[in-house]
Amino acid sequence: MGSPNRPLNPRRIAVLAVNTFTQLVRMKVFYFLGIFFVIAIAANFLDLPTHSAPESAGIGVLYAIKNTCIGLMSMFSLVLAIVATGLLLPKDAEDRTLYTILAKPVPRLDYLLGKLLGITALILVSLLVMDLLMTAILTVRTNQVVESQQQMGEAMGYSTEMMAQVEQETRALGPSWNLQGAVAVVFMRSVVMASVALLLSTFSTSTLFTAIVGFLVLFVGFFQADAREFYFSGTGMLGRLGSAVMSIVLPDLQIYNVIDAVIEGKLLTAASLLKVAAVTLFYFVLYTFASWLIFSRKEF
Amino acid sequence: MDPAVDIENLVKVFRPQFGGRPLRAVDRVSITIQPGEVYGLIGPNGSGKSTTMKALLGLVAPSSGTCRIFGADSLEVDSREQVGFLPENPYFYKHLSGAETLRFYGKLCGLRGRSLESRVDELLDLVDLESARDRRLGGYSKGMLQRIGLAQALVQEPRLVILDEPTAGVDPIGSRQIRDLIFALKKRGITVFLCSHLLEQVQEVCDRVGIIFRGRMIREGQLDELLAIEDQTELILKDASPELLEKINRLVAESGGGEMIRSGRPRTTLERLFLRETTDRKN
Numbered sequence: 001m002g003s004p005n006r007p008l009n010p011r012r013i014a015v016l017a018v019n020t021f022t023q024l025v026r027m028k029v030f031y032f033l034g035i036f037f038v039i040a041i042a043a044n045f046l047d048l049p050t051h052s053a054p055e056s057a058g059i060g061v062l063y064a065i066k067n068t069c070i071g072l073m074s075m076f077s078l079v080l081a082i083v084a085t086g087l088l089l090p091k092d093a094e095d096r097t098l099y100t101i102l103a104k105p106v107p108r109l110d111y112l113l114g115k116l117l118g119i120t121a122l123i124l125v126s127l128l129v130m131d132l133l134m135t136a137i138l139t140v141r142t143n144q145v146v147e148s149q150q151q152m153g154e155a156m157g158y159s160t161e162m163m164a165q166v167e168q169e170t171r172a173l174g175p176s177w178n179l180q181g182a183v184a185v186v187f188m189r190s191v192v193m194a195s196v197a198l199l200l201s202t203f204s205t206s207t208l209f210t211a212i213v214g215f216l217v218l219f220v221g222f223f224q225a226d227a228r229e230f231y232f233s234g235t236g237m238l239g240r241l242g243s244a245v246m247s248i249v250l251p252d253l254q255i256y257n258v259i260d261a262v263i264e265g266k267l268l269t270a271a272s273l274l275k276v277a278a279v280t281l282f283y284f285v286l287y288t289f290a291s292w293l294i295f296s297r298k299e300f
Numbered sequence: 301m302d303p304a305v306d307i308e309n310l311v312k313v314f315r316p317q318f319g320g321r322p323l324r325a326v327d328r329v330s331i332t333i334q335p336g337e338v339y340g341l342i343g344p345n346g347s348g349k350s351t352t353m354k355a356l357l358g359l360v361a362p363s364s365g366t367c368r369i370f371g372a373d374s375l376e377v378d379s380r381e382q383v384g385f386l387p388e389n390p391y392f393y394k395h396l397s398g399a400e401t402l403r404f405y406g407k408l409c410g411l412r413g414r415s416l417e418s419r420v421d422e423l424l425d426l427v428d429l430e431s432a433r434d435r436r437l438g439g440y441s442k443g444m445l446q447r448i449g450l451a452q453a454l455v456q457e458p459r460l461v462i463l464d465e466p467t468a469g470v471d472p473i474g475s476r477q478i479r480d481l482i483f484a485l486k487k488r489g490i491t492v493f494l495c496s497h498l499l500e501q502v503q504e505v506c507d508r509v510g511i512i513f514r515g516r517m518i519r520e521g522q523l524d525e526l527l528a529i530e531d532q533t534e535l536i537l538k539d540a541s542p543e544l545l546e547k548i549n550r551l552v553a554e555s556g557g558g559e560m561i562r563s564g565r566p567r568t569t570l571e572r573l574f575l576r577e578t579t580d581r582k583n
Contacts (some may be wrong), residue, residue: 005377014405019393026395095391101454103357103385103462104408107377299360 003207007107014124016106017121024122036072036130043068046136058145063174064110065141066263069134070182074259077123077128077190078218084119086210093300102300109292116198116288123190131183135175142174175267181273182262188257193218195287196251199283202294221253284295302371302459304491305333305356310365312351327349327515328365329469333493333508335370335459338486340523341495347497348515350388353464356493357385367573369460381409384453388465390445394438398429398448401437409456423451426484428477450481454562461485463494467501477540479505503527 092098101111146167153163163286196217200210222247255276262268309559312326332333333339341349354360356367358374372379392401402420411419424430426448434441440448445468452459463482467475475498482505485492496502502509503523510520537544545563552560 005381011410012408015404019396019404021394023395096387096389098353098394099357099359099386099387099448100405101408102359102391102394102406103380103383103457105377105380106408107408297361300354 004025005107005111006107008111008113009107009273012106012110013114013117016101016111017117020088020115020118021121023088024119027123029080029084030126032076033126033129036069036076037133039072040065040069040130040133040137044141055131058075058141058148059170059173060126060137061141062170063143063263065134065138065177069130069137070186070259070263073127073130073134073183073186074189077127078193080123081119082191082192083207083211084122084220085116086201086204087192088115088119089198090204090207090210091199099300100195108296110296112288112291114200114203116123116194119194119286120191123194128182131180133181136173138179138241142143142171146170149248167252178262178268182259185256185259185262185268185276189253189274192251192253192280192283192287195284195291199291199294202291202298215249218253221251223249223254225252225254248286252279255279301335302338302368304335305331305339305360305493306366306368306371307331307352307356308366308368310352310367311363312348312355312464313362313363325515326355329493329512329515329517330365330522331517333491333509335491336489337485337508338482338492338506340509341493341512342497342499342502343495343508343512345497347512349463351514352512353385353462353493353495356462357383370450378528381456382459384455384458384461384468386449386453386461386463388468389558390447390449392448392452394436397434397436398424398440398444398451399433401448402451405454410455419455419457425452426454427451427481435476437526441474443470443477446474447481450478456484458490460491460493463496464491465496467498468497475501490494532561542545549566 038161092101098111101109149166149170150163153166158166172180193214197210200213200217201207204213258268258272258276303396306312308330310326310329311324312364314323329348329352331339331341331352341352343349351360354361356369356374356507358376358379361375365508369379370382393404395461396404397418400424403416406416406419420431424433427450429444429447429451432444437445437448450461450463450466453463466478466482470478479501482492482494483581486505494502494506508521509523509526511518519560533546549563553557
């Protein structure tokens with residue numbers, strides 16, 4: 001049997017993760033859920049505009065609810081991923097809590113993973129709560145829209161088949177597994193950004209620095225595929241190498257843009273979801289490994 | 301039997317990130333502490349005490365030399381199985397209560413279930429924080445924080461406890477409680493390695509002392525040997541009459557081989573006076 005002090009001890013990582021989760025919960029970070037609640041409810045009170053045909057009646061409201069909720073989920077999860085991760089590590093070092101933890105038989109890799117998993121658990125729980133609220137609002141609102149479409153269809157003499165077709169199309173814009181897939185992609189994107197912030201915080205001296213650089217990486221990540229195309233296309237072997245290095249050093253976040261397609265009602269295939277999961281795993285392992293390389297040599 | 305602490309020719313040089321002169325914080329320091337000993341490392345600020353302790357805990361890597369704890373290299377995680385550490389002015393997680401803090405550190409050391417719970421109870425009792433067990437650390441006083449810090453250091457029943465300025469910023473009553481705890485550890489055969497500015501406290505609790513200055517160990521040895529003034533003898537008399545004192549003085553003068561340097565009433569220390577007037581009155 002291996003030594004219990006070897007790195008990657010799941011129990012020890014879980015202890016650190018639960019502590020990080022509790023710490024963030026008791027720092028009252030869940031208060032932002034209140035803001036989400038208010039905005040999501042407000043989006044539900046948008047008036048149904050008048051339309052000439054039942055198939056377009058109320059569709060815009062469903063788009064607005066999804067757009068607002070997924071947009072807020074993205075924003076909250078990314079801010080949490082960057083700021084909370086950037087805050088916790090320097091705070092532990094500054095308060096010397098880190099000394100007492102590392103003075104116990106705790107490998108540094110386990111400490112890093114515990115912190116990271118605690119933050120991702122918090123993001124996951126937050127997203128689940130927000131998702132639950134969004135699904136509830138969308139369900140109510142979709143039923144209202146379908147009802148008003150049916151009234152309008154009846155008044156305009158639509159056949160039963162035509163009405164069934166309209167209802168099917170409208171319900172596809174409501175709560176669906178497709179939408180749950182988009183929430184999963186939002187979560188995976190925040191996991192990547194949390195691991196970027198972890199890497200930054202292993203060598204940064206302040207939370208502010210980590211937050212600023214973290215948001216810059218996020219910004220660049222959204223556009224880096226275009227930048228690679230612009231700078232390296234047609235530049236031969238060297239260009240391809242430069243392009244590969246750029247997409248490793250900075251995460252390519254364009255792959256996560258499938259979220260927008262889902263909001264527009266496009267199907268998120270299992271293959272695309274798996275591809276996003278694989279890219280997320282790649283970046284998570286890469287940045288955590290790089291964090292460990294720096295952190296294992298760090299002196300306090 | 302391996303020594304509890306074996307530091308051999310430890311050198312630590314800090315090199316500034318952007319050039320500048322390297323700082324030799326610890327210069328060829330060697331310390332050996334046998335199991336069960338209480339060892340005090342004293343020295344002025346910036347003399348290298350904390351760096352030596354951090355090297356022993358693997359928090360900094362030696363530039364050269366070695367640090368071993370019960371034979372295990374300090375850079376290995378396994379060496380920390382037998383160590384409890386209380387840093388100077390510790391801030392633990394404010395969001396946790398006293399009991400939760402001990403549970404957290406206990407779990408990190410692999411303790412679980414009933415054995416962990418009974419250990420938490422035992423330690424809270426030992427450091428006299430039973431009444432504050434469910435209070436969050438954000439509401440603890442400095443002395444209470446030091447005591448919960450000492451309790452977390454002891455959670456896995458280590459054979460070596462390292463204390464960095466354990467009474468810094470603590471009032472005399474809290475300071476005495478910590479001193480009593482060190483005595484209790486000594487009684488249980490636990491090795492204690494402490495560094496402190498409070499020389500009187502070091503003198504009270506330590507078996508051996510090392511004096512470090514500008515990174516170098518300048519004196520080391522048994523406390524009694526270091527403190528004894530070779531050419532002087534102390535006589536303490538109780539209820540001595542003035543006549544008897546006069547006789548002694550005369551005898552000394554007549555002997556021709558010695559000289560009476562001072563006689564008078566021995567004094568207590570201000571700390572002892574304060575403690576007698578406050579703690580004893582409370583009781």
